[in-house]
Amino acid sequence: MRLRYIYTTCLLVFGVVVPQVGFGLEFGVMGNVSAGMGGAGVALKNSPFALYYNPALLSAANSIRFGYSVGIGMREKGFDKIANIDLNNFSNAAGNFVDLLGGFSGGSSGSVDDFSTILDKALDSVSPTSGGGGDLQSKFENFKNTNGDWNVLISAIQNQTNSSSLTDEQKNLVNNIADNINFGDLNLDTGSITGISINFGGDAAMDKAIRDLQTIQDVLRANSFNFTSQNGVALQFAPSFLRGTLGTFGVGLFSSFYGGTSIKADPNRMDLILESGGNYYKVHLGDNGFGYAQTDRSDYEAHSLEYALQQGAHSLTTHMLWINEIPIGYAHTFYFKNVNLNLGISARLMSASNAQNNTALTTNTNFVTSGKNIISKDAFETKAGIAIDLGTMLEIDLPDFRYLTFGFVAKNINTPTFRYANGELAIKPQYRAGFAYNQNNFVFAFDADLVKNEMFSDSINRPFSQMIGGGVKFDIKMLDLRLGLMKDIRQDDGLIITGGINLLGFLDVAVQAGTELGEAKGYRFPRYLNIRVGGNFSF
Numbered sequence: 001m002r003l004r005y006i007y008t009t010c011l012l013v014f015g016v017v018v019p020q021v022g023f024g025l026e027f028g029v030m031g032n033v034s035a036g037m038g039g040a041g042v043a044l045k046n047s048p049f050a051l052y053y054n055p056a057l058l059s060a061a062n063s064i065r066f067g068y069s070v071g072i073g074m075r076e077k078g079f080d081k082i083a084n085i086d087l088n089n090f091s092n093a094a095g096n097f098v099d100l101l102g103g104f105s106g107g108s109s110g111s112v113d114d115f116s117t118i119l120d121k122a123l124d125s126v127s128p129t130s131g132g133g134g135d136l137q138s139k140f141e142n143f144k145n146t147n148g149d150w151n152v153l154i155s156a157i158q159n160q161t162n163s164s165s166l167t168d169e170q171k172n173l174v175n176n177i178a179d180n181i182n183f184g185d186l187n188l189d190t191g192s193i194t195g196i197s198i199n200f201g202g203d204a205a206m207d208k209a210i211r212d213l214q215t216i217q218d219v220l221r222a223n224s225f226n227f228t229s230q231n232g233v234a235l236q237f238a239p240s241f242l243r244g245t246l247g248t249f250g251v252g253l254f255s256s257f258y259g260g261t262s263i264k265a266d267p268n269r270m271d272l273i274l275e276s277g278g279n280y281y282k283v284h285l286g287d288n289g290f291g292y293a294q295t296d297r298s299d300y301e302a303h304s305l306e307y308a309l310q311q312g313a314h315s316l317t318t319h320m321l322w323i324n325e326i327p328i329g330y331a332h333t334f335y336f337k338n339v340n341l342n343l344g345i346s347a348r349l350m351s352a353s354n355a356q357n358n359t360a361l362t363t364n365t366n367f368v369t370s371g372k373n374i375i376s377k378d379a380f381e382t383k384a385g386i387a388i389d390l391g392t393m394l395e396i397d398l399p400d401f402r403y404l405t406f407g408f409v410a411k412n413i414n415t416p417t418f419r420y421a422n423g424e425l426a427i428k429p430q431y432r433a434g435f436a437y438n439q440n441n442f443v444f445a446f447d448a449d450l451v452k453n454e455m456f457s458d459s460i461n462r463p464f465s466q467m468i469g470g471g472v473k474f475d476i477k478m479l480d481l482r483l484g485l486m487k488d489i490r491q492d493d494g495l496i497i498t499g500g501i502n503l504l505g506f507l508d509v510a511v512q513a514g515t516e517l518g519e520a521k522g523y524r525f526p527r528y529l530n531i532r533v534g535g536n537f538s539f
Contacts, residue, residue: 036500038484055344
């Protein structure tokens with residue numbers, strides 16, 4: 001039946017999302033040291049990627065430092081829930097029930113039995129004085145006024161159901177839910193039921209079908225599948241004779257790929273409205289149960305999820321952004337009594353290649369063709385720009401606090417904007433603060449995003465990211481070990497555990513993995529995952 005239309009489309013969406021790329025342009029992760037320490041880096045001395053985290057760190061250590069790092073990451077929100085929906089259960093359970101409301105042809109004689117007919121016969125059996133006369137509403141009101149014992153009516157409904165021409169499956173459905181019908185809220189019109197509400201707990205298959213509907217609506221409101229690959233090399237020139245005189249310098253090359261897939265849904269067209277026997281029924285969800293109320297075709301065409309999918313009102317939006325940058329940084333140290341103040345600035349020359357594709361969601365959509373179109377080289381449009389970062393780092397120059405540093409960075413303060421044929425992309429400012437305790441063999445650092453950062457998603461409720469995190473580093477001769485924790489206070493990734501190991505400087509591995517797991521078709525995976533390989537040298 002047509003209910004399958006909705007969920008077939010949703011599963012097709014999931015099938016195309018997994019192999020494609022996703023998108024999330026947040027503060028990001030560059031370099032392995034910070035990645036293994038809970039993402040903390042804006043106050044971290046001896047960082048090989050000061051150009052990324054805080055240009056003021058260029059003058060934080062007397063050394064010439066070179067670092068390189070490559071990595072991939074993914075973040076998923078919502079799409080795994082679609083894959084776990086039992087399509088057949090939903091189609092059968094919801095379809096059987098709405099057929100009961102609108103009329104179901106069954107039995108060898110071709111007679112029609114629906115819930116209105118069953119209720120009418122049940123009322124006749126418990127109110128014999130009515131003699132079968134009157135309409136359904138009159139009989140029901142008479143029963144309420146003269147008897148009012150719903151248990152008596154429920155027993156009569158079950159008896160009439162068992163002797164009806166319904167299928168065994170539909171008989172079981174009526175018998176299961178009879179005890180959970182809210183008869184006091186039953187809406188009756190002449191000869192038919194126009195509204196019925198049912199508490200959860202009557203029929204397991206029906207309960208699951210309704211909860212699956214709620215899942216679909218939640219996913220349509222907020223969803224994304226993100227993929228990132230941030231890679232770079234950086235050279236910092238900070239010998240001691242320049243730190244307090246001319247200043248220190250840095251240059252690098254960053255290449256980052258961001259991708260994102262999300263469902264762009266019309267918030268006014270997500271109701272489940274079903275047709276049976278020429279009638280239309282809308283599902284209402286509540287905390288303790290669900291209900292069906294009769295509606296009309298105009299409501300169906302204006303608000304139905306099924307009809308919206310037929311018309312292509314919802315779409316799958318895919319973005320891809322490849323940014324190549326040449327960051328050039330400068331920092332200077334100002335010496336005061338008991339305090340060293342480091343100020344830094346960097347300019348990043350940017351080349352941003354963007355591609356975007358909107359695919360209407362219908363069961364006739366050719367997702368393979370759509371995917372090929374967006375990954376073709378002709379789909380990318382390239383624009384140039386420049387981004388400005390400002391940073392400061394404060395060192396405490398006192399015997400008991402000389403290892404303590406405080407940092408602050410403002411990235412993209414000029415809001416670099418790229419205007420493409422398919423729209424405008426603006427990279428908004430990001431602000432982060434942190435502190436660190438920097439000893440020779442032990443380092444502790446902590447960072448926090450000061451504002452929420454937009455994630456690239458076209459879902460109704462656009463997701464945001466705001467990270468906090470910190471960690472420790474142990475320097476054991478030729479081996480560095482790092483551990484940390486992160487938390488995105490705007491997302492449900494769980495607690496993100498980080499770790500890393502550096503061997504002899506040139507081989508470094510870092511991993512970040514969230515404790516919140518998604519599950520699709522029996523496979524479990526962290527909703528947030530980032531893996532990096534790199535290294536660094538200093539002299």
